[in-house]
Amino acid sequence: MSRSLTPLNHANQAGKPRAAVRPTAPLLTAPALDYAYDGSFEGLLTVLFSIYDRKAAPNSIQPEGAVQGGLFTQPLLVETHEASAARVWEGLLHHMQEEARTRLFHAFLSEQADRELLIFRYVDLAMRSSQDIAENYTNDNVRRVAHLSQQMGREKHRMEAFVRFEKTSDELFHATIEPDFDVLPLIAPHFTKRYADQRWLIYDQRRHYGLYYDLHRTDIVQFEPDTAAPRRSGGVSATVLDEREPLFKVLWQTYFDHVNIPERKNIKLHRRHIPLRYWKYLSEKQPRETRFEPIRNKRPQP
Template identity: 55%
Template sequence: MHLYTYDGSFEGLLTVVFEAYERKAWPTSIEQEQLAQPSMFGDTVRVVTDENKAGRVWQGLQRKLTATALESLYYTYLWEQTGFEQLVFDYARLAFDFNGSIEGNYTTPCVLQVQQVHKQVHREKHRMEAFVRFQKTADGLFYAVISPDFNVLPLIIRHFQKRYADQRWAIYDTRRRYGAYYDLVSTSFINLEAQAMAPTRYGVLTEDRYDAEEAKYQQLWQVYFDHVNVPERKNSKLHLRHIPKRYWKYLSEKQPRHLQK
């Protein structure tokens, strides 16, 4: 039995693949260092992220997989559900060891699961792009908080860079405690709690940090929503299918006075 630990990065996980092949010791479990429990049986291999080794693994996968399959593998890493590291490893190992394409081999559990994971993460990405709502802060920054089921923040950056290229904005993932900040030129990842500019705990702004006019804009949007809503055409089941309740917290039109209706 071989437990591999790594730093939690995608490059670190690819380094695990490299080390396993170099040692010819296949992992029975892969865990992040800060979460790993000491193993009473078998060996524990602590893997230090090596960008060169990770790059060689990724280049090898590029020769074996299509761009869609590579995207699916990365989405599986962002999925973050129990066992995702082992799933990434099993898929990569199958790709390296199989002569030919593995992408349509749905009788193999890891291939089918990676495809299913891709759909789940892609759906969450699409919903975040649709439901994120920015609020203007006192210093002119447009700020939004999210807490998606999966780690889709890296996937939605390009969408908001294109859509809001002429304004500074930041999106903060309160569940994972990191964010993305766009300064009109480029986007960088940030950790607000580690900076003096931290607005408050877990990246949630207090009311005094918002622009004085922001509350009025929120009220105007709610009034607009009320006026365009046609009660006679209400279809609650269809509405919930397109906008599940767990996303309502992001939407101005779904604040308490609407939830009570």
């Protein structure tokens, strides 16, 4: 499956004026079809173009690798067409605001089982409505898309806060994550801006791809699952780490221990803000290699 950091590999055109007249969506009068695509967001946009071009509503929209054909029918495989996808993506601004269009991209990245049909229903409703539907939460599809977008926003915020880099012997800063949703395209701008002076790689262990920044640009890099190579839990192989990395880890753990206030410990609140599933990637949550000793710098009482 091809991936891109932003839909159609173009930056979102925020602030683009909407058309004064809302075009009318064609009626879907042809027999419904099952559609298949390559699994990319551009591929799904091409499917939406094909639906209205053929005037055939979808019975199902499935990624090519997960197609489940019927006994007598096979899904129509729609090849990704960049120009058609761009036409759909830009055309959506005639029916919805930029923020609502972004929610559709978030819904796609959520990897929900029925995300394709959900996006189609949202788009079709927007195209047939005389007014903006973004706040029409009485509609189940609008409500679900908004909820998924909120979940993606929370996961994006957590990844930006909880990513911990390790330095390798070739001066590459590496981090491994395993988010609930496919958030790498959303966190790319944050890390590109914040760590613009060093090479880094953020690897999504669940989806086997990552973000690589080479001091000039950030690209998607794909990895094949490798179960043969020995790896430490939540990180790269210890054989490729910089020799000072263990010291950096100890220093960070020492800092964390000393700024902690035991008397104000609230485990329940702590787990609410930092869920357990993230702990294996946080240096401060790993077993201590040196025993913690509090700093004894208080003056004795007279």
